Amino acid sequence: MKKKFILMLLAIAVQGILFSQEVTFGGSLKTKNALGLPAKDSGKDEDKRGKFVEAKTTFTADLDVSKDDSSLKAEADFTYDALKAISSSYDFVSGEQNFGIKLKEAYFDYNGSWWSMRIGRQISSWGKADGLTVCDILCPKDLSALLSEEYADSRLGIDAARLSLNWNWGTCDAYFIPIFTPAALPLQDGNPLKEILIPSTVQEFSDSDIELPERKISNSEYGAKLSAYLPFADFSLYGFYGWDDEPILKYSAEFSGSGIDGIGLSANYERMAMVGADAAIPIGETVIRLEGAFFPKRYFSTSAESQIEAQAVNAAKIAAGLEADEVATSVRRNQVTALAGIDWMPYGWTFTAQYYADYVFGGTEEIGRDEYIHLATLSIEKSVFNDTLTLSLSGIVEFNDWSCAIQPKAEYSVSDQISLNLGMNYFLPGPDKEKPGTYGQYKNLSCITVGGKFSF
Template sequence: MLASTPSINAQETVFLGSLTSQVGVGLPNAHHNKGDYLLGQTVFDGTIKSYLDEAMVYVNGQIVHDALGGQSTNGQSAFVADDGTFALKLREAYIDWKGEMLALRVGRQIVSWGKADDIQITDVLNPRDEANAIAADYNESKLGIDAVRLSLLTDKTQVDVYWIPFFTPSILPLAKGNPLHSHLFPEKYEDVKINAPERYDDFELPEKKLSKSEFALRASAYTSVADLSVYGFYGWDDTPFVRYSPSAAYDDDENEFPGYSIDVFGEYKRMYMIGADAAIPAGDFVFRLEGAYFPKRHFQTDVNTQFYQYIHDEKTSASKRKNQVLGLAGLDWTPSGGWVITAQYIADAVIDSDSDLERKKFVHQATLSIEKSILNETLTIMGSGALDLWDFSSVGELELDYKLTDAITLSLIGDLYLEGPDGKDGLYGEYRDYSRITFKGKMSF
């Protein structure tokens, strides 16, 4: 007897896609990269949405060709060619169901938490593609997480509970052809050779077992006065803490000992976060507030401290645990005439910080972005920037987007990183070699 299989036909299936090509060249102030190609990518992005009653299947993926050979993988989010020129990425793939009071989402998904604009405060669920940090904006660089989300819905509230069984790390620029590779892992440190990791197998990733899962909670209320949310997260920092280990270097041919090299390892640490945000509308203005507290978070120790520990036969530690507080106050203004203006102040403090950490005890910065469409909204001008209020380093971006047709947009983008006074790197000066001008074309269909 043959069993018959019922056919299930989606009520509607939608396909969306885009093709983007861009090339970036180092500006004159990019000392080591002046006139060099810093970006050369063609990206096909495709999305399928299939609806059936209260359910939806959503899949989004990308095919990337990188002329510089700068693509990397984290072993989960992308298949990458050995030479780094080709990547196949699955960004999201989930099943979504929504009832009257309950909703369920299962699969790889990208989540947006918080009210900050292009700044991470409470938005800690999704790791990022750091290998493409100079080619994508904040949201485009997010990687999907494999998660189950159960939501309780009412007219004015929503509570989301997440179970994330498998840890997804950020993608680091491990490919030799990536312009950011030398920034993360320089070839030498004070004339000592550095043996950097070449693949994610070289990192100590959390084991794939139930006890290593991540959990998260978001509760939101929507009122006529303000939108409010509170957050909780128990999981992993998505970038590794680097452990430096000196290694004796021998010359096998002459059996001599010319010196040391440095082996680099990476390990991931647990992280806790509680946070909250608010968005308060007032006419043409929206005031945004956001804060997060990270109890006993791990922070990277510097290489000199690790060498001292090694020389004195002490246990080498890649990190120290300290309490961290992050806060943001922002303002959105949409006056008449099609202007969009956003300003933010961000503060980041490590309580009881030590001098052997790689970061400062307190950093703060201000950001400003202005957007205006003209010529019957065919030309959009966007300017944005950030100023480090401690060392006064800065970054600025000017972007011109011209709609050649409804489907084709041509863009010219300039990114400039500047040191602070007296050559202080600060938050942005260390990226001065990545100042660039980018030519971009995108077709959506």
Template sequence: MRVHRSTMVFFLIFAIAASIFAQETVFLGSLTSQAGVGLPNAHHNKGDFLLGQTIFDGTVKSYLDEAMVYVNAQLVHDALGAQSTNGSSAFTADDGTYALKLREAYIDWKGELLALRIGRQITSWGKADDIQITDVLNPRDESSFIASDYNEAKLGVDAVRLSLLTKQTQFDAYWIPFFTPSILPLASGNPLNSQVFPREFDGSRVDVPETYRDFDLPEKKLSHSELALRASVNTSVAALSLYGFYGWDDTPFISYTRYINTQVEEFYLDTFVVSGKYKHMSMVGADAAIPYDDIVFRFEGAFFPKRHFQTTAYSQIDELVEGKKLTASERKNQALGLAGLDWTPSGSWTITAQYIIDKVFDYSDNLERREFEHQATLSIEKSFLNETITAMGSGALDLRNFSSASELELDYKLTEAITLSLIGNFYLKGPNKYGLYGEYHDFSSVTFKGKMSF
């Protein structure tokens, strides 16, 4: 396995040294094994394995006075060879079978008025449940969405966080010197690879990227640092937060260009070359959580000024044919909003409902997305038999084209340490169009999962 051995050795020595000098050290871990199979309505993937992983997750916490050292990493064996790298937080074998993921590794210090956190860290912003509105600080692992958890898919960013603390308020300032991109399904064994990068387009072959190096990453220099601010206040009436971010979009904007072959006419070239470039992004947002009896009302909104949006491959090809300058993205203002509630009618029930809107202003038909999208989500969780069995159901309905995504999960706690799970993921097209979720209808699947924590 080709990995950055020096990085692995550094963090191993870092964790050992911290445990030696610490007043208290805690080791936590888990071993998870899961396999997912395509359902009959998955068409092209019917009966195929879409997921096959064994994951060792280890965490070390070392305490010394007001300081703590925290390290969390994963070692993954993927039977499909579906593991991809982003060159920053995941190191993989050439065939995608093994991967080492450093999720977090930071030093944390907390005083009476100030707190400082230095290193790779994961932060959750906003009040949304499994939906990204203001939660833009951390990139994500986009290489799999089958039986995946929103928070577990987050990747750490190398950052310095300085916090000012009072009794009811907290002000956080982040400096992120190095850009970390999302992990894309670049591995050839990843079932999502052909979904994101089709092998053929408009009758021509597509030469797809194989590693993150095929994308134009931002240079590592001070002027390309990311900055973020968060201010929050918690009272008995409501919890309020304000956010600001200036940095980079976590995924690249794709360009399609013709392969140059001097032996044939330009319009008869039969290969497209795919490349990508990362663009700047800024965001301001706010959220609120208001409790009332056994209900918590949640609100969240974000505004992205002059954000880049991907243009369609067809519009890019038209520009190539007409000899114009290729435009892989267009800049538009975007607004996102959410209203939701959490209801806990009894100790064993949890019900969450949300309504989300997504609007692009000054819309252009060249964009790969719609001008206005809105959807509703619902999740219900119930525990039985002294919490040894937990049933969970969640779903999202695209209110424009009525495509849908849903997940049903049944967990059985065999012992205090071992949990067995059966998970079903279902994706349905709308009556006339694919919509937000219909394009994934080939990935409807059932997953068998076992997890042991220690």
């Protein structure tokens, strides 16, 4: 009786709170299925033609509460992965290994006349680039999935406190991030991206092999953004000091008289700093976008080949009674990234083109990449039939190895709530079979996608 009375009081209290404030509950239900396509120069075991490479259903719940100058937002994803349910040795009914919950955002806001604050788990976008990363390093990436349809799905929230100062012409944001959040890596068994990140010769590698920074105040992260909104252009300046959200990989080979018996792998994270700027300049129906970032003395993993070769030399030295040298698992280099883009929107069409450049100063042979990497993107979009059908085509080509990715898509709005989509992700390697390129390494993941979404 006492428990019932307490529950009744709680229900009355919650009801009173909800009625005294503006509460909005929304969200969506999304389904996505992907069927593998034939891949160029793939072996029989690698070819995924006719096989499902993705089959997910995601329910997103979004809660917004506001009262005067204060507000609260919470958003979470509940995802069911049908492919894991079929292949997993865990209980099929309980779905122990195939159901996931992801808290995307959960924060509260205060918005005053000249200042505001936001505390909690939040996602913030930096920069003007479309689908490419230049300054946008505040929130870590979700690398466990190859492609995300929405920006919020491609990023993880950071647990941070943000203080903002607001003027008529701009804003200044300062971020304090006490707990480091790394990028989500494709380490689960069955994830097709795992074999691309982790060489097949590695024996075992899981989350337990990754060393995170110690949870203490001195390992916090800091960020700042200054934005100016002027009649002729928008400008932003960025600064960040924290941790690189992708780890440094350390390979350890086991040698015997006949050669290498096995390769182990571990990882850790290193500090990183960044300063950057961007601009958006409207000219009639056209917008010019510029963005650049500088990373001083950034850590880069040395390649698996260079680490194992150095360890083999050390093994020979030890066998000869000599002292072994230290094996370099990372090197520090200055890095500059930059982007120039144009958006043109004539007569209901949208054309977007971008050129991206990434330059690492000093030798890069140890880290297994070119000093200068550059690529270009192009996307075209048009809505027809009273904006109920949206057709789009986007592509990206990197000029070092001439690999590319092509993504045509059609989305039809059945009603204000329901939309259906059909698309394709096709990855083409470069002409050199020894160097498939950035996008060519995903050639076995080319697929046709079919999905739907109900929004409320």
